Amino acid sequence: MDMWSSIAIFTAINVVAVTGVFVLTGLTGLFSLGQAAFMCIGAYTAGLLATKYGWSLAPAAVAAVLLGLVAGFIVGLPTIRLRRDYISLVTFGFGEAIAAFLNQAVNITGGAMGLSGIPRWTTLELALVSALVCLFLVWGFKNSRYGRQCLALRSDELAAAAMGINVNRVKMIAFLLSAAISAYAGVLYGFYTSYVEPVMFGWTKSAEWIIMVFFGGINSLSGAVFASIFLTALPEILRAASEWRIVAYCTIVLFILNFKPTGLFGQYEISLQKLWEVWKKKAKDVEPL
């Protein structure tokens, strides 16, 4: 039971993180290889405030998300104007810089020894509710004027600007939203593992999230959620196969990307309306019998 609840919590945290990456990579088409650094900022800020200053969950979480936003703004301001491939490079550098800083600032962060003794406040309920709330917010973002503008500039920046879209501003909004969500995922993560160290938040983590978004379907929030559930739970379930689990994981991901380059879901979104239509159709098909 404990193992299952642990898998469920990690999965929910990954769903939160992946909704953030979905906004940036899925909707806006920007690749941030430093996204885990925002998670890192969230985890360390909340962890330090709770352990050293005795802050409780809510204010620590709010402070962590705000600091994530500030960091996002500082990194985003010069980065957003760059060409897309350079954005990946700069965010990559930012991620590594944060990890290096945490390693060096031994007396604040504990350096490579990590930060331990963080209270275990993330319960299964909190993780699940957080995942649902983030999903709701990002769903709202996608189905709004902002989501459409993100998709438009992902497809063609020049034409988007010709429609009166302030391309840099919309990119910045997407960047900040995803930084805030990633920082919040970090808060949940730190408060669950009760221990964080810099190496947990390297570029491989950021890349893992991007893989999840691509795996699920670049344009589909449902797909991203499905992928984060599937790909987080899969290695845990395959744990019995020990070292072969990485091989199995990579093979599955490569197969999907090879045979369905737009991802598992493509652009398809699951919605209540569509489920209702499917159900109605089924009912109709059955009637004549």
Added chain:
Amino acid sequence: MILETIDLNKRFGGVTAVVDFSLKLPPGAIFGIIGPNGAGKTTIFNLISGIYRPDSGKIIFQGSDITGLEQHQIARKGIGRTFQNIRLFRGLTVLENVLVALDPGAPYGLGESLLSTPRKFKIEKSLRERARHYLNIVGLDKFRDLAPESLPYGLRRKLEIARALATEPQVLLLDEPAAGLNPSEVRELISLISDLNGNQALSILLIEHRMEVVMQLCQCIYVQNFGRTLAIGPPAEIQRHPEVIKAYLGEEE
């Protein structure tokens, strides 16, 4: 004059794309720009719509200087455009392609977007109606839920026009709107453009190779060759202009 350019110049490295281009577009007029490939016609559009900054010269729109403004600022001021090589948004439906043009001015904020407030849905509904109005103008409403890539070429051109209309321009720049259309589509396009000009009081500047389009629609034609303006005048005059005939048909030995 609703749109005026004064001595626009643009070079790319050693290539002079536009030399001293001056144009005066009166309100409600349809003017055309013609010329062989590489004459700098599209560069003129890119200068007016802010994709490039001119090396020198001025662009005046409704009496105010818009030279050097950002592309999106110029679009919001009321200069809409289409592209020669159709540039529709992939990943959005036909209707959403038009909605995007309404989005920068949509009256709800980020908070309402995230929280999906009832007000957001109400505004979204009215935006959709407005977008469908523009689709109706070009006759594409019945295709609204399709992906733009699935439309035949001629309809994609129309969708580009609908999208440009949704930015609610006073001046519309059409870059080779008839390219790749068959004769009946060209006739439809001509009546669409003259309707837009008549009913919506839209001033139009168009680049075109198809002479029937230019000759039927434009009150005045600018002929460009190697970046320079060769001749300016009404269609009948341009057709007889010796310099123009030389540029198009080549010099007799």
